[in-house]
Amino acid sequence: xxxxxxxxxxxxxxIGVFIVVIIVRNLVYSTGLDRIFRLFRNQQNGGEDAKxxxxxxxxxxxxxxxxxxxxxxIDHRDPDKASxxxxxxxxxxxxxxxxxx
Numbered sequence: 001x002x003x004x005x006x007x008x009x010x011x012x013x014x015i016g017v018f019i020v021v022i023i024v025r026n027l028v029y030s031t032g033l034d035r036i037f038r039l040f041r042n043q044q045n046g047g048e049d050a051k052x053x054x055x056x057x058x059x060x061x062x063x064x065x066x067x068x069x070x071x072x073x074i075d076h077r078d079p080d081k082a083s084x085x086x087x088x089x090x091x092x093x094x095x096x097x098x099x100x101x
């Protein structure tokens with residue numbers, strides 16, 4: 001009798017832990033914390049995730065971003081084109097100001 005009660009309590013405890021793990025996992029993925037954890041993990045690996053692929057480099061990459069409203073933005077541009085500056089060096093706040101008299 002006592003053994004079956006202990007087994008029942010242990011089973012309830014395991015089911016409770018399983019439910020808590022699922023809830024925490026869903027919260028992590030829904031809040032975007034999984035991306036932060038992935039970045040930290042990639043730093044600890046020394047960027048091994050990015051280095052995998054046999055040294056080959058695609059001329060085009062696919063970057064995917066999800067907005068807070070749930071929209072998915074997929075960028076298929078070349079990395080050189082995507083990182084291209086919009087403004088010239090002599091435009092904007094970087095221009096040396098000379099006062100005219």
